[in-house]
Amino acid sequence: MSRPFIIAVASEKGGVGKTTIATNLAVYIKALREDLPVTIASFDNHFSVDQMFALGPRPEKSITELLENIPLAELTVLGQYGVQYMASARRLQPPSHAPGWLRQRLHSAALPGILILDTRPILDWFTEAALLTADLVLVPIKDRAALVNAGALRQILTTAERVDRLWLLPSLVDTRARLNAEVRVHEFLTYAARERDYQVLDIHISKSPKVEGLASGFSSRIRPVLTHARNTAVHGQLKQLADFVLSRFDTEPNLMCGSQTGLMPEELAGISAGHHRRLVLECPCCCRQSLSDGGHFYFDLRSRRRGFMHATCLEQLYEVLKLDVADGLDDLVALTIDGPGLVGAEPRLTTHLFGADGGLLSSEEIDLDEQSSLVEMLSMMIGRSLDEAYHELILVSRVAQNAETQLADDTYRDFKLRRRQFTRELRDAGLF
Numbered sequence: 001m002s003r004p005f006i007i008a009v010a011s012e013k014g015g016v017g018k019t020t021i022a023t024n025l026a027v028y029i030k031a032l033r034e035d036l037p038v039t040i041a042s043f044d045n046h047f048s049v050d051q052m053f054a055l056g057p058r059p060e061k062s063i064t065e066l067l068e069n070i071p072l073a074e075l076t077v078l079g080q081y082g083v084q085y086m087a088s089a090r091r092l093q094p095p096s097h098a099p100g101w102l103r104q105r106l107h108s109a110a111l112p113g114i115l116i117l118d119t120r121p122i123l124d125w126f127t128e129a130a131l132l133t134a135d136l137v138l139v140p141i142k143d144r145a146a147l148v149n150a151g152a153l154r155q156i157l158t159t160a161e162r163v164d165r166l167w168l169l170p171s172l173v174d175t176r177a178r179l180n181a182e183v184r185v186h187e188f189l190t191y192a193a194r195e196r197d198y199q200v201l202d203i204h205i206s207k208s209p210k211v212e213g214l215a216s217g218f219s220s221r222i223r224p225v226l227t228h229a230r231n232t233a234v235h236g237q238l239k240q241l242a243d244f245v246l247s248r249f250d251t252e253p254n255l256m257c258g259s260q261t262g263l264m265p266e267e268l269a270g271i272s273a274g275h276h277r278r279l280v281l282e283c284p285c286c287c288r289q290s291l292s293d294g295g296h297f298y299f300d301l302r303s304r305r306r307g308f309m310h311a312t313c314l315e316q317l318y319e320v321l322k323l324d325v326a327d328g329l330d331d332l333v334a335l336t337i338d339g340p341g342l343v344g345a346e347p348r349l350t351t352h353l354f355g356a357d358g359g360l361l362s363s364e365e366i367d368l369d370e371q372s373s374l375v376e377m378l379s380m381m382i383g384r385s386l387d388e389a390y391h392e393l394i395l396v397s398r399v400a401q402n403a404e405t406q407l408a409d410d411t412y413r414d415f416k417l418r419r420r421q422f423t424r425e426l427r428d429a430g431l432f
């Protein structure tokens with residue numbers, strides 16, 4: 001199993017905008033890539049993450065349990081703006097393992113998409129652990145002192161041979177302030193940082209009274225820039241920052257299977273764009289690349305994620321679903337998932353077979369209890385955890401096909417027609 005893409009926002013200097021950047025980045029990434037799971041957690045005891053993302057009562061578990069061996073899915077809850085979060089904790093005690101332990105823990109976690117870690121303004125166990133696990137370290141610098149402080153973070157990353165992950169980001173910049181007639185503060189900071197051989201983003205985050213106001217005032221809620229300060233320069237800057245992060249994410253190898261979609265493989269250059277939109281590169285069952293060889297096409301209606309399963313993987317799926325796929329059936333098999341809360345406390349999976357004439361033949365409910373590999377595979381297909389499922393419909397083809405043929409106009413048109421017909425059949429039968 002591979003892993004999530006991890007971003008750490010760190011600086012030993014306090015009040016440089018770490019938390020504001022981390023929390024808003026989560027919101028902007030989610031807004032730009034709706035189908036990408038985004039999770040945020042903070043090692044700080046300020047509860048800013050909770051103040052922005054909490055939905056409903058305080059979750060039972062918090063980031064404290066991140067230090068234990070509990071499945072990560074039990075620590076993350078769905079929050080505002082579609083972002084998942086881990087509840088913060090007032091007091092976090094560092095465990096006895098070395099900080100590098102967190103990397104192993106997160107790298108073996110079945111948490112798809114992007115994980116953002118906000119850190120405290122000290123170089124403690126947690127900040128070091130976040131640095132060592134991150135694929136991308138963002139260090140906001142607002143003045144010379146913050147730049148000097150970045151040296152300690154760089155030292156840790158250099159020793160771990162991960163210094164290429166480090167990016168400085170001029171933050172809280174007063175764009176009107178100038179050092180002299182020509183040089184603005186962020187230009188000076190960028191220049192000074194590059195002179196010291198740092199990678200510096202060509203983006204800066206301006207200081208804005210409106211943005212400052214989002215986290216102060218009498219409300220216990222913190223509002224995102226995206227929804228409450230859209231007319232500020234910071235809005236465009238955060239969007240650029242999210243674009244930068246997504247470009248790094250898209251080129252990072254060995255991530256959690258099914259995380260990367262929308263990439264255009266060269267061999268599919270001739271295929272109409274609509275047919276390979278949200279194309280997932282790996283097989284949802286074994287997580288190995290499945291696109292170049294093709295296989296059994298699958299499509300999830302709500303997320304519009306699509307991809308290919310290996311033939312042996314599909315056989316395993318038939319087995320766990322106890323599906324008897326005899327002759328005389330249509331090539332497409334349908335799976336519906338009713339999310340928790342719709343029909344009961346747990347998600348419910350039903351399989352549906354159609355006859356060669358397209359009529360619905362049979363539907364069977366599948367018990368998901370203790371079927372963790374099935375649950376994981378279904379999550380890959382729909383691009384979110386089953387706990388977040390709503391009304392999902394997945395179609396899987398029984399016929400293997402190479403990607404070029406499957407996604408070519410004629411085959412795809414036929415698939416779309418049948419998809420509509422089956423959706424109608426299921427709706428008419430009250431099953432979807």
Ligand SMILES: Nc1ncnc2c1ncn2[C@@H]1O[C@H](COP(=O)(O)OP(=O)(O)OP(=O)(O)O)[C@@H](O)[C@H]1O
Pocket residue numbers: 013014015016017018019020021044119120121172205206207208209211212213215216234
């Ligand atoms: N772009 C901005 N414009 C104006 N004020 C900002 C901006 N970003 C953050 N602030 C304000 O600056 C203060 C510090 O920001 P923030 O809490 O994000 O920094 P931090 O580095 O996380 O601080 P700490 O080190 O205490 O955790 C907060 O009051 C916040 O509202």
Ligand SMILES: [Mg+2]
Pocket residue numbers: 018019020044046118119
């Ligand atoms: Mg903070």
